[in-house]
Amino acid sequence: MIIIKGKSASSGVAVAPIAAKPDASDEDRVTLLTSLNPEAELRRFHAAQEKVIAQLGELAEKARQEIGEEEAGIFETHQMMLQDPDLVDMIEGLMTDNHLTAEGAVERAGEQFAAMLESMDDEYMKARAADVHDIMGQVLRTLMKRDFDWAAKIDHPVIICADDLTPSETVQLNKDFIMGFVTSGGSANSHTAILARTMGIPAIVHTEKVIGEDWNGKLAALDGATGTVYLDPEPETLASMKKKLEAEEKGKEDMDALKGLPTQTKTGRSIALYANIGQEGDLPGVLENDAEGIGLFRSEFLYLRKNDYPTEEDLFEAYKEGAQAMGQRKLIIRTLDIGADKRVGYFNLPEEENPALGFRAIRICLARPEIFYTQLRAILRASHYGNVAVMFPMITSVEEVRAAKELLHLAEVKLHEEGIPFDPNLEVGIMIETPASAVISDELAQEVDFFSIGTNDLVQYTLAVDRQNAQLEELGKASHPAVLRLIHKTIRAGHDAGIWVGICGEAAADPELIPIFIEMGVDELSMSAARILPTRKLIRSLS
Ligand code: PEP
Ligand code: MG
Secondary structure, eight states: OEEEEOEEEEOOEEEEEEEEOOOTTTSOOSSOOBOSOHHHHHHHHHHHHHHHHHHHHHHHHHHHHHTOHHHHHHHHHHHHHTTOHHHHHHHHHHHHTSOBOHHHHHHHHHHHHHHHHHTSSOHHHHHHHHHHHHHHHHHHHHHHHHHHHHHHTOOSOEEEEESOOOHHHHHHSOGGGEEEEEESSOOTTSHHHHHHHHHTOOEEESOSSOOOGGGTTOEEEEETTTTEEEESOOHHHHHHHHHHHHHHHHHHHHHHTTTTOOOBOTTOOBOEEEEEESSGGGHHHHHHTTOSEEEEEETHHHHHTOSSOOOHHHHHHHHHHHHHHHTTSEEEEEOOOOBTTBOOGGGOOOOOSSGGGSSOTHHHHHHSHHHHHHHHHHHHHHHTTSEEEEEEOSOOOHHHHHHHHHHHHHHHHHHHHHTOOOOTTOEEEEEEOSHHHHHTHHHHTTTOSEEEEOHHHHHHHHHTOOTTOGGGTTTOOTTSHHHHHHHHHHHHHHHHTTOEEEEOSGGGGOTTTHHHHHHHTOOEEEEOGGGHHHHHHHHHHOO
């Protein structure tokens, strides 16, 4: 037996064979921009290039038969462009000389090549820039598809081991087969760890060692609470894990007694206890744990699990399912929070030195209103089927809120004209997750119906502690007085303006902070579904 220690990211016990993520150098890593294995990256690029050339050939043939010679010629030109020696040299050079991954090289070379064409005087050459974007987008999507294949191939219960998992990989995994996660990278506040808690499965991050492919299929036991991985566990370890599992089951039964009871302190203060979800698949857990609403639907995960932009209909169906499942209970849909660690290949987001401080969330939505508008229409349409609210993430100014509301209003006017029903009284809120928004919360409160405090980012931005960096975890605590003061200020500003204030970051489920938040006057707490009943128990014991 080998024992490996890591940090606890989600408690619980699991025993299952290991499924190790294929080596990062051989597999797609959308967010990984550099690679130590250029040969593997070159192989991956050539395979994707060949595949796209073949697809373009098929398209040309189809176009020739169904439309005409001229249209077929477009695809044939694209085939030639993808073999252009200058472009291919540039891509290969970025992998061999600059150590970029295939994705990084294709993206950067595409941008540079298109910019070069755009700067030419010849109108015909200028127009070819759009073709380069198109072709590079196809190669990127082909490269990234392998990522999904890896995750989608798992068809039996396993413990996933990896150096790190991106949120898009995590969201692809079939929940029925994933018993637990172990990553050598990551932090307890990374989105992957948050997803594990949302799924209610044990997770350990930042282990001393990477558990690689040589362990594939071998048995492992996880103790999420202590952050311990037992590889090839001995019979005594298995027996003690079994006991812990039984204790967990018993604990669940005790929790069942709390279902249906009000979440109220001994002095009669009621707190709305809501759940955080990432996708429709999380709804059964919400209902099973008797959540009083959904305080945070991280809507970006619907985009992360796709290869291309979801349509208004795709989004509407997912939101409607949530709204109908919740009935009278509130469903707060947070609009797209893409960027930072949540990368989506087809968005073609720029490479940034500091993505957490960069083009993210509402900034992308306001800069690319066509994407935002589609989502807002879908949310509005779903609002007809339940008790839906919308909230905007990463707000730093009053102007951003007004711009977002303006687009929402436009969507309402259009839907009205089209005779499509929606809730005209849809509540509109914002997340308070930047120090700027907490400081001007009095002004922001005039614009919206509620605030939801995102402590994960508020901690990161207030304390200058990267939430992805496990080494800094000790510094990044929501209990820091600077963070608590910002939370208190926000709650007071909200109440002064007559609006309700909740907390939906991970701190909302922290038993040591909950009494402080209640003392400060918080109205709602939103957390992973598995934390709902233990939190109700705690709140009912407070006087
Ligand atoms: C937060 O920042 O606290 C939050 C809830 O949003 P996310 O974790 O998705 O960034
Ligand atoms: Mg956030």
